[in-house]
């Protein structure tokens with residue numbers, strides 16, 4: 001029996017496995033306004049430096065992350081949880097999985113950009129110890145806004 005994931009609303013077997021472009025594209029389309037399709041994941045995952053995983057609960061794909069790893073730095077390119085699984089600690093779990101993997105491959109720092117109005121994401125990253133290092137003014141166009149560059153140093 002594998003690891004369990006449980007929250008107030010659901011519980012089930014947790015599976016963490018390498019992401020497949022088709023599945024990643026489907027999840028990304030649900031999670032983002034400016035979406036990556038499966039062909040986009042095909043292209044980025046063709047690079048040796050790019051990695052992606054999906055998290056499943058009882059066989060249902062619930063969230064994913066896609067990163068670029070150029071040792072010792074990781075950059076989170078995409079991270080999402082589909083709406084019916086949100087606000088139950090799943091993105092936190094995904095970040096923990098990512099950080100564990102990063103430590104095993106010599107990752108020292110994780111970076112990402114987040115829209116300044118994306119409060120769920122900002123709260124998620126703040127809770128996992130990410131800190132704001134820079135503001136990129138006018139970085140986003142859809143919807144328009146500034147990007148915050150966040151960084152976490154892995155202990």
Ligand SMILES: CC(C)(COP(=O)(O)OP(=O)(O)OC[C@H]1O[C@@H](n2cnc3c(N)ncnc32)[C@H](O)[C@@H]1OP(=O)(O)O)[C@@H](O)C(=O)NCCC(=O)NCCS
Pocket residue numbers: 031032079080081082085086087088089090091092093112113114115118119120121123124127
């Ligand atoms: C951001 C996102 C990944 C969060 O996923 P999630 O599984 O709901 O997050 P979690 O349940 O693990 O919650 C993590 C923290 O965010 C907070 N949070 C989650 N949803 C929230 C909301 N709608 N409003 C405010 N805070 C919220 C939680 O309370 C929790 O805070 P805590 O650690 O202080 O308790 C999800 O909302 C999502 O996929 N959004 C669309 C894609 C996106 O914006 N990705 C991030 C791009 S950088």
